[in-house]
Amino acid sequence: MTTARRSDATRAAILDAARERFAADGYERATIRAIARDAGIDPSMVMRYYGNKEGLFAAATTYELELPALGGLPARHVGAALVTHFLERWERDDVLTGLLRVAVTNEAGAERMRQLFTDQLLPVAAGVCPDPADAPRRAGLAASQILGMALTRYIVALGPVAGMTREEIVAWLGPTVQRYLTAEAP
């Protein structure tokens, strides 16, 4: 269908623009008008396709962490592998940065972040934890360090943290995440 194809292109352009704006400005300051301008269409089209601003946000922030299966790795490499993966994922595009920005000021964004944790990080962590009952807490600790790095490096941009290389960060954070996931409880 020709019409469907054209509609799809418009929808995709809207979502791309929305992801960028939400990532750069957060939920409140990312206006539908600005998103429509970036996408080269009229603001009313956004409303037509996504109903309202929250619907647009929900559609724009479906996100796959694409976490690798850690089961095949030597247990002592799990921490470094996770940190490396997240650094690459963050720097590939800015969706996760945007999600973090929105999670801080918008309850729907926070809920989306909690889902991401439960649906995607938790299962992977559970696969390498010594005791399955501890998996949620261990995964939560890992998330605190990983999200804290994203916060200080990409959003608040603390000078010394933003200036580190990927390799340095993996070398420092890898053992931390490793310990949270697999070491004996303190």
Add this chain to the structure above:
Amino acid sequence: MTTARRSDATRAAILDAARERFAADGYERATIRAIARDAGIDPSMVMRYYGNKEGLFAAATTYELELPALGGLPARHVGAALVTHFLERWERDDVLTGLLRVAVTNEAGAERMRQLFTDQLLPVAAGVCPDPADAPRRAGLAASQILGMALTRYIVALGPVAGMTREEIVAWLGPTVQRYLTAEAP
């Protein structure tokens, strides 16, 4: 002066209300009107005393971390001491939570957070680092874990992290911060 005393009480009420609103809603959604309503005064008084919204934010978020001197501690207790102090500071009031919220969506807030890091955390960290040249990076790493915990526990409120006790958090995060500040570079 009677007038001055009355003015001071009004100013203090405004700042208290502003701190709460900024902490709960972030910069954009915390409106001057709502802050004034909470303080029981007219919105125009806020403008009169603080000029504009940014001035109000600046006045409401001057903040002292009140970090203890770590020099007197045995080196191996530094990490736990810092984590304990931050947990107490966060839960005593919500100013730091608010600052974090605003730092994520507002550039002035981010700059304030960077100042807090440079002026208050960095000097304390430098006092316990083996090599002073490494102090900024080590302090930055510590900040990434400490702020990450604040983010996941108090703002995003990941279930497992919010459910941990203070003691558990200190037991897990203390060694991490300890290693970032004092251990040999990896």
Add this chain to the structure above:
DNA sequence: GTCTATAATTCGATAGAC
């Protein structure tokens, strides 16, 4: 499918009476 026009709010900020 796309856009114009506009309704209905809400905001920050100002002017001025008392």
Add this chain to the structure above:
DNA sequence: GTCTATCGAATTATAGAC
């Protein structure tokens, strides 16, 4: 010092022409 009244701008969202 405090409040009333209001301006001008910006927002989300809707109605309807083409």
